[in-house]
Amino acid sequence: MNDSSENLSQRLRRSFASENSTDVSPDLSPDVVHGAADRRAPRLVNHGRVTRAASLSVSAVAAVAVGALVVANPFAPQPLFTAAGTGTASALSAASESADADLRIAQWIDYEYLPGDGLSTSGGRGSVYALQRTGSPESVLADVSARYGVEGAAERTEYFDEQYPSYVVGPEDGSAPSVTISWVGTANWWFSNPGGYPQVTRDDETEFVEPRLEDSLAPGEAEARSLAHEAFTATGLEVAPGDITVTVDPYQTMASAYLTVDGVATALDWGIAWSAQTGELVWAYGHAIEVVERGTFDTVSAVAAVDRLSDWRWFGAAGPDYQGGYSILAAESGVARDAIDGGADAPVSSPEGSEPGEPGVGEPVPAEPIEPGEGEPIPTEPEPLPEPLPEPETVTVTVEDAEATLLLLWDAEGNAWLVPGYAMQQPEGWWNAVVSLVEGVIALPEPIDPGMIEPGIIEPAPAEQ
């Protein structure tokens, strides 16, 4: 066998050599190496540079700027969608970039990701699902309002924007129950009953008495699970009672469950809670969507997907089994801004938190719909960086665990999708999740060179609220 193998090798070498004998490999100029530092390195997952180079006019360049991966060739298939990149619904992506930028500045660390030996080198196939909004904002609000006893007609919220429309039934000042819906993405709606939490009035000399669990008027675990199951089912979430998570504490009883597609728990959840002090329903949230399969597509291997960890455009939000990483950073830096800013006495979260990366427990914020991509106020001028800049510390992370799952992703039009991806556990224990679709199935936004990050570019606010 060794002789045979050697003979085969020699035959291969001869054959290739003979073919190339009249067309040998070119002598490369040393400038290729000496000028490497000055040449912009291509992103290994991006076709945009070449498609732009192939464009014949300024208008063509403009046309490919958003969907650079696919529009250079008129016969190429249209992508399913263009992933959100600037503003729209890319709270996760933009915030990830922002978080990454923050990390670079604060800690000055560059992460290099390498695939571990245990990762698969085989690609596969995976289904893509569109999360299509059902009905109209008025019809959804009518159904939810009737369910929770909120009277009134649907009106535009104070923060209504044509690009990110939101509607409300009931007052927005928290004086009475209301139902609000954000008519983008997953048509996230939330009910809030501010009266469910009685106002606490005491002076400083009054000793605070910690409520006791046994005094709770909220439903117990079993009853809450049953009530939540009925509520979730009625609002479009098919879930087994056993898959509903119930949390009982001296302040409230909460229940939540995740949308499961193809047996995979996604990042999209429904929730409901009752006050321990009054026993009343105090908040609930959900989504008005139907899951529509849009086809099955090739996926890259886990090894290949590791490279995407260096490119925020591939990031998505995985389900509850893979929390942490950029998802949490995104929630903290952008999506859940109001929850953070609200302070201890404010509602602690928003159903918007059920969008990329946030498990979605706590009370919805009734007044201000938090738009995807919205974050901290953006300074108009970048802060001057200290000179000379220190060299970033490079931390090499070997990814040893990658699990196939479904990721929640927003497109540039404000629609939500579930796409195949990998959740990759980092050595610290948290997870990052990247899309595993082969290039071209979806279009990516233009990359942002980390060295060119400027305030106002990473996270442009889609609309002034």
Next chain:
Amino acid sequence: MTVSRAHFAALYEQYLPAVSAYLRRRVARDDVDDLAADVFAVAWRKRDSVAAGEELPWLYRIAGYLVANHRRRLAARASVLGWFAVPDSAPAADAALDGDPALASAWATLSATEREVLALVVLDDLAVAEAAVALGVTPNAVSVRLHRAKKSLVAALGASGDSDPA
């Protein structure tokens, strides 16, 4: 430790012929210069992540990604299915084997994975451990792939009536 420009140039200039040959086996001659420049630009950006002594197979790994992307772009111009093509950076049958039709036919029956591991070890003269770096897998995985690839190639030659691998 961060590699300086001078050190980078001194270290990597020796690999220019090898990278050129690697690319020439996989892409058109006119594309070699640009792709090589991209290879070294990526290498510069990630220069601190390579282990000493593994520079060449690491360059091949970068080049493999770039070749796969390059081919996908070319394929997409010819066919709508090109965008969905499985990444493939291995030498193609029609690129080098016109002088040996039987071998060309057999080579064409191999999977991209099989062609790539054969090319790296046989044509690019990498040791198994180096090929493992180039492919991003373990040396053991390379050994297994290499064995299977040779077996597949011999079987394909046999099926075509060519029983003599030499």
